[in-house]
Amino acid sequence: MPSTTAAQPVRTATPEPPVASRLLLPLIALCTAVTAANIYLAAPLLPLIAHDFGSTPSAVAWIASVAQFGYAAGLLFFAPLGDSVNRRRLVAVLSLVTAAALAVGATAAGTIALAAAVLVASAATVVPQLLVPLVAARAPADRRARHVAAVISGLFTGIVAARVLGGLVGQAFGWRTAFVGAAALTAVLGLATALVLPAETPRRQGSLFSGLAAMPSVVRHSPDLWRACVRQAGMYGAWSALWTSLALLLTGESYGLSTATAGLFGLFGLTASAVAPLAGQLVDRFGAAKVVRSAYLLAAVSVPLFWLGGHMxxxxxAAAIAVHAALVASHVANQTLALTTTSTPATANSAYxxxxxxxxxxxxALAGLAFGHWGWGGVCAVAGLWLVLGWGTTAVRRRG
Structure with a gap:
């Protein structure tokens, strides 16, 4: 196992009640679904938000990017704390902060105020990445990828729910109601999950944010972690370019669908939830590298299919099914690798x-600009570029 410079915290755990133990994995998966939905909540509502603020969908598309940048920032500052602080308290606090920010967003009078609320909510909604290292650590070694896959299945179910239910609720009651509903669910599920987490007494070593400071060193000293990070950045970038821009295509001139009908298209994302358990089995059996390679090939096929989908x-x-299957297979493989390649799994997972x-x-963000200038073909070009960068960069680096 590669060595790292980060100090490994010492934890002691008290046995949890049997009922809490049985509820732990399902509740974590459900909490993951709800919190993941918050990151993508704005995407299917962009046409409604634009209409409310007297703008165009392409002009407010950047709000969806703000959510992802906010989540990345939250991961930098909060997720590494899983190696050093009490998860129960942190999960409860972050859930309440997320819920409050979503509620404030529902009252926003303009795009700047809404973007600020989305930024805070997304930065605080990192609960799943605090919990997945716990799931991996408690799982039997020969079933670790399958347990991680169960949480990832919840994550993608939440993404689907954000697009489908968000679109339906937004169309029926307005986008502000969708934000209020998400706030309530986040508070309830976050607090319920915190209650069933195993009791921990971490002994913090170093500063509160020592995990953040150690992150570059952790990645630098683990070539496997570095490859997992870069390859998933390429895969996730390709998927995100296509999926966050899809509402603009479906509600635009090519198809002219309503927000609710376009949201139903997100049901194809259930492919990811179905593929995750299979991907976990394949990783446990054949290893992460082979699964990631196959996922990239499938994603490469999906890009020209998406281009054809601009008119067919x-x-x-077909493209929606393929890209979701590719993304989740890659994610299960890469995240399992990230969680097992260093002695500080929460910090490594945060970096990933x-x-x-x-x-x-x-x-x-680039896809939104590309759509405004070159239409759907520009979005597909961005997706293809990210796949080339993700695989090409890691293919030429010498293995450590």
Whole structure:
């Protein structure tokens, strides 16, 4: 195992009640679904937000990117604390902060105020990445990827819910109601999850944010972690460019769908939830590298299908299934690797997810600009570029 310069905290755990133990993994998966939905809540509501503020959908598309940048920032500052502080208290506090920010966003009078609320909510909604190292640590070694996959399945279910339910609720009651509903769910699920977490008495070593300071060293000393970070940044960037811009295509001139109908398209994202358990089994059996390689090939096929989908709905259906299957298979493999390659799993996991969301945020921001200038073809070009960068960069680096 690669050595790192980060100090490994000492934890003691008291046995949790049997009921809490049985509830732990399902509740973490459900909490993950709700919190992940917050990051993507604005994307299917962009046409409604634009109409409310007297703007155009492409002019407010940057709000979706703000959510991803906020999440990446939260991962930098909060997720590494999983190695050094009490998770129960941190999960409860962050859940309440997220809920409050979403509630404030529901009252926003303009795009700047809304973006600020989305930024805070996304930065605080890092609860899943505090919990997934706990899941990996408690899982049997030969089933670790499958346990991680269960949480990832919840994550993608939340993404689907954000697009489908967000679009339906927004169309029926307005985008502000969707924000209020998300705030309530976040508070309830976050506090419930905190209650069933195993009791821990961490002994903090170093400063409160020592995990953040150690992150560059952790990545530098683990080539496997570095590759996982870069490859997932490329994969997530490609997916994010396509998925955050999809509402603009579906509600635009090419298809002219309503926000609610376009939101139903997100049901194809259930592919990810179905693929995650299978991906976990494949990683446990064949290893992460082979699964990631296959995922990249599948994603590469999906990009031209998305381009055809600009005018052919059947191609768009096939592309949506393919890109979700590729993303989740890559994510299960890369995150399992990130959680097991160093002695500080929370810090390593934070570096991994920050890299992924930074790739996603930058790609979706560029995709919004590309859509405004070159239409859907520009979005597909951004997705293809991110795949080339993600694989090409790691393919030429010497293995450590």
């Amino acid at each position: 709905i059947a191609a768009l259906f 997810v920050v890299a992924g969301f930074a790739g996603g945020a930058s790609a979706s």
